[in-house]
Amino acid sequence: MAKKYQPKEFEKKWIEEWEKEKVYKTPLRPAGGGATLGVKEYVLVMFPYPSGAGLHVGHVRVYTGTDVLARYFRMNGKSVLHPMGWDAFGLPAENAAIKAKKNPIDLVPEHIVTFKRQMQQVGLSYDWDREVTTTEPEYYKWTQWLFIRFYKMGLLYKKNTLINFCPFCKTGLSDEEILADGTHERCGAKITKKELPQWIFKITKYADRLLKDLDGLDWPRGILEMQRNWIGKKEGINMEYPVKNTDETIICFTTAPVNFGMTFIVVAPEHELIKKIMNKKISVDPKIRKNIIAYYEKAQKKSEIERETEGKEKTGVFTGLYATNRIAGWDVPVWVSDFVIGHVGTGAVQGCPGHDYKDFEFAKKFKLPIIRVVEGKNGDKSPIEQKEQVIVKGMKGKVCNSKFLNGLDFAEGLEKTMDYAEEKGWGRRVVTYHLRDWIFSRQRYWGEPIPMVYCKKDGWVPVPDEELPVKLPYVKSYEPTGTGESPLATISNWVNTKCPKCGKPAKRETDTMPNWAGSCWYFLRFADSKNNQEAWSREAIKKWLPVDWYIGGAEHAVLHLLYSRFWIKALQDLKLLNFSEPFLRLRNVGIVIAQDSRKMSKSFGNVINPDDVIAEFGADTLRVYEMFMAPFNSEIAWSTKALQGAYRFLKRVWDLYNNSEFIIENSAANEDKKLVVKLQKTIRKVTDDIPQMKFNTSIAAMMEFVNVWEGKTLPKEEAKQFLKILAPFAPFMAEEIWREVLQEKGSIHLSAWPKAVGEIVEEEITIPVQVNGKLRGTVKIQNSESKNQNLAIEKALKAEGVKKYVAGKGYKAIYIPGKILNLVTG
RNA sequence: GCCGCGGUGGUGGAAUGGUAUACACGCAGGACUUAAAAUCCUGUGAUCGAAUAGAUCGUGAGCGUUCGAGUCGCUCCCGCGGCACCA
Numbered sequence A: 001m002a003k004k005y006q007p008k009e010f011e012k013k014w015i016e017e018w019e020k021e022k023v024y025k026t027p028l029r030p031a032g033g034g035a036t037l038g039v040k041e042y043v044l045v046m047f048p049y050p051s052g053a054g055l056h057v058g059h060v061r062v063y064t065g066t067d068v069l070a071r072y073f074r075m076n077g078k079s080v081l082h083p084m085g086w087d088a089f090g091l092p093a094e095n096a097a098i099k100a101k102k103n104p105i106d107l108v109p110e111h112i113v114t115f116k117r118q119m120q121q122v123g124l125s126y127d128w129d130r131e132v133t134t135t136e137p138e139y140y141k142w143t144q145w146l147f148i149r150f151y152k153m154g155l156l157y158k159k160n161t162l163i164n165f166c167p168f169c170k171t172g173l174s175d176e177e178i179l180a181d182g183t184h185e186r187c188g189a190k191i192t193k194k195e196l197p198q199w200i201f202k203i204t205k206y207a208d209r210l211l212k213d214l215d216g217l218d219w220p221r222g223i224l225e226m227q228r229n230w231i232g233k234k235e236g237i238n239m240e241y242p243v244k245n246t247d248e249t250i251i252c253f254t255t256a257p258v259n260f261g262m263t264f265i266v267v268a269p270e271h272e273l274i275k276k277i278m279n280k281k282i283s284v285d286p287k288i289r290k291n292i293i294a295y296y297e298k299a300q301k302k303s304e305i306e307r308e309t310e311g312k313e314k315t316g317v318f319t320g321l322y323a324t325n326r327i328a329g330w331d332v333p334v335w336v337s338d339f340v341i342g343h344v345g346t347g348a349v350q351g352c353p354g355h356d357y358k359d360f361e362f363a364k365k366f367k368l369p370i371i372r373v374v375e376g377k378n379g380d381k382s383p384i385e386q387k388e389q390v391i392v393k394g395m396k397g398k399v400c401n402s403k404f405l406n407g408l409d410f411a412e413g414l415e416k417t418m419d420y421a422e423e424k425g426w427g428r429r430v431v432t433y434h435l436r437d438w439i440f441s442r443q444r445y446w447g448e449p450i451p452m453v454y455c456k457k458d459g460w461v462p463v464p465d466e467e468l469p470v471k472l473p474y475v476k477s478y479e480p481t482g483t484g485e486s487p488l489a490t491i492s493n494w495v496n497t498k499c500p501k502c503g504k505p506a507k508r509e510t511d512t513m514p515n516w517a518g519s520c521w522y523f524l525r526f527a528d529s530k531n532n533q534e535a536w537s538r539e540a541i542k543k544w545l546p547v548d549w550y551i552g553g554a555e556h557a558v559l560h561l562l563y564s565r566f567w568i569k570a571l572q573d574l575k576l577l578n579f580s581e582p583f584l585r586l587r588n589v590g591i592v593i594a595q596d597s598r599k600m601s602k603s604f605g606n607v608i609n610p611d612d613v614i615a616e617f618g619a620d621t622l623r624v625y626e627m628f629m630a631p632f633n634s635e636i637a638w639s640t641k642a643l644q645g646a647y648r649f650l651k652r653v654w655d656l657y658n659n660s661e662f663i664i665e666n667s668a669a670n671e672d673k674k675l676v677v678k679l680q681k682t683i684r685k686v687t688d689d690i691p692q693m694k695f696n697t698s699i700a701a702m703m704e705f706v707n708v709w710e711g712k713t714l715p716k717e718e719a720k721q722f723l724k725i726l727a728p729f730a731p732f733m734a735e736e737i738w739r740e741v742l743q744e745k746g747s748i749h750l751s752a753w754p755k756a757v758g759e760i761v762e763e764e765i766t767i768p769v770q771v772n773g774k775l776r777g778t779v780k781i782q783n784s785e786s787k788n789q790n791l792a793i794e795k796a797l798k799a800e801g802v803k804k805y806v807a808g809k810g811y812k813a814i815y816i817p818g819k820i821l822n823l824v825t826g
Numbered sequence B: 001g002c003c004g005c006g007g008u009g010g011u012g013g014a015a016u017g018g019u020a021u022a023c024a025c026g027c028a029g030g031a032c033u034u035a036a037a038a039u040c041c042u043g044u045g046a047u048c049g050a051a052u053a054g055a056u057c058g059u060g061a062g063c064g065u066u067c068g069a070g071u072c073g074c075u076c077c078c079g080c081g082g083c084a085c086c087a
Helices: A008-021 A057-075 A091-100 A104-122 A137-152 A203-216 A221-231 A272-278 A286-301 A304-309 A357-365 A410-424 A522-528 A538-544 A559-573 A610-617 A619-628 A640-657 A673-692 A695-709 A716-726 A731-741 A789-798 A800-806
Strands: A040-045 A079-081 A156-166 A171-173 A192-201 A234-242 A249-254 A264-267 A317-325 A330-336 A348-351 A427-432 A452-455 A459-462 A496-498 A505-508 A549-553 A586-589 A764-771 A774-782 A811-816 A820-825
Touching: A008 A104, A008 A731, A040 A057, A040 A522, A040 A538, A057 A079, A057 A104, A057 A549, A057 A586, A057 A610, A057 A619, A057 A673, A091 A104, A104 A610, A104 A619, A137 A156, A137 A459, A137 A559, A171 A192, A203 A221, A203 A559, A221 A559, A234 A317, A234 A410, A249 A264, A249 A348, A264 A357, A272 A286, A272 A317, A286 A317, A286 A330, A348 A357, A410 A427, A522 A538, A610 A619, A610 A640, A619 A640, A619 A695, A619 A731, A640 A695, A640 A716, A640 A731, A673 A695, A673 A716, A695 A716, A716 A731, A764 A800, A774 A789, A774 A800, A789 A800, A789 A811, A789 A820, A800 A820
Parallel strands: A040 A079, A040 A549, A264 A330, A549 A586, A764 A820
Antiparallel strands: A156 A171, A156 A192, A234 A249, A234 A427, A264 A348, A317 A330, A452 A459, A452 A505, A496 A505, A764 A774, A811 A820
């Protein structure tokens, strides 16, 4: 009786053997042992934050998919860089450490040990010699060094800023870290505003390049769109409206050609005009002034987030002033309302209630006129009633009731309005962005110390390069202070230092960098991870960068991916790099949810631990299952039953190789031609599918092949080929069979990928026959005759199912050789 | 509201404009077994039908292009994700 499939018996052995033989070392010798190394292929998966919970089956999915790619490229003779590291700074690590009452400096390495062990168990082919950890001084030394480069080029500056502040984490946050409902993406606490001195990164300086360069990237469309939306470039016009009986002008930003539908102006409570009214620089009726002051004070009490989220009920006060809409030739009343936000646009809105939802609500509430200036469905130009909702959806439709703009579509109308206003001097074209500068300070312990010293005489002075790294002190108490100062501020022997410039007493910056800092450049460090002279050498970068394949979750669509792109562009400007985009291809992985269709979570008790799955079924089963269940970028719900299907498949493969009756030494004797043809098709399919990350169909094709193979014999050479295409998915079993059963020398993972035979020649092919587009039968035809239309028709007409539909009728034949025959009657 | 992605059997899902439902799970029947598990074999879109005869319908809905549409175009409906009092 043949040996039973027992993965436990050999998986551990191969983990050790691969490490010993340095099978996955970068760069590898070419597959098949040839002399030259192939083209480089940098295959990178987003490195994890090593949490205490250990590896999740979701991690296993994204790492395995990336690993399959890396293994595939290696076997195809490419020079592969496939590294792994740890993104260990940041709030989650720090909060976990506080909970565990352990310093994160001690806790993080413990977590890393667990993660690494689990990754090795899954059979991931990383070159561990290149491992990096963002929290180690050897690494963050260079993060600090980069900070100073950015500071020196003027991209970083410190300024008092009204920032988003998380009262739970007691730290400032960037806009990108706040969810739409005004809560912190990490802890879910409601964000408040606080004014603090902050290090600010001028990412907006790169807005245009960050936007333009998206065009050249092979990234998922959705992610590109999210970045475009986040950068939020808008071309429009700042229209000037003189305020009657004053010297004032209100400037309104607009992207819509709707001057002829404009019936009011609304300014934000913070607007200059309101300040001037309140301090009597503009004279208005004292009663109105009183109302405005009351309204202003009420608005100030609300936080911005309250103002935005508290409901859509419009409030407001008429200022008593009128402004002139010179394009339309009429005056409009000026109102103040808190639905207009001071720092958005110009803090003033030209109200066109016919075609804007908010303006409509406002006009309805205060009984202001509503004019249609964009046609509705079927060219509808009728007036808009007060009770109606907004008629025009989005920026579609033709402009109407607008004199010289009539009949133009929306975009043309805007162009013409802009030309007209500029010509008359009533406004000018402007470009605005949604992107804001990046708040780079965190008032927390667990981050890279910002390498700056404040001297009373010299101001901010960077720590000299030779004094880097500025090490994070090992302390007992690192809990957030809540005062807006980092806990580092309380460590006086660390804070107090000398000014690098004048040598007088000075103080260190006590804020730390945000958790994104380390991940902005880690992919560069992998190219040269051991370099202690510089952050990277030019040769190493030239050899490996940019990243060819970057794989990870869609949750990083904006934050990490935008920040990294920004750093790379800045580093290019510093001439430290000579490319402008870090990640040429981006692919997303779908999340793994629990069997009950909920998120896997301790509190639901539905978490699947990869260790348990490996203990029961082996790592290969886990890998094959996760690759097979759905397309790589789709969400999957865990299914223990389906997992067993993957196990069954592998077991059947094992049995085929361990049963001499299914494999013969040489191809002459009992070989089954059809089986060999099927194998060639399978090789072709898997070869095509892997670089498209269509792992599910690759595995399905291999399953099909195994279904055909069972009960037949396959020549040994062909059996080796099949094992090779299985190897990226089930590396343990493939290696065990390769070396122990087939007695091959060296690792299968360094063997050459099989080539499918040029043309697959089947002797006989089946051609479907349709009559009037409906399938009525099939005919078998010799492959050599497949181009012969008359023969195909002749055969088709003999088929019972076809005959009765065509009999006695004239027909036209459409024949696609080897594909289909369609007979169209009458 | 805007932007993006989807909608195919009982389930996860396949399908360069060319035999829709590959592959897998589940289910049903059978073999092996004292029995169960495991394994193997057969069947499995719906409706009509005794039928493993045949027919009709069938990829969210409806039109259209085409010899032929899950796939292309138009008009909608629904679900998911992102953004948003953004002017």
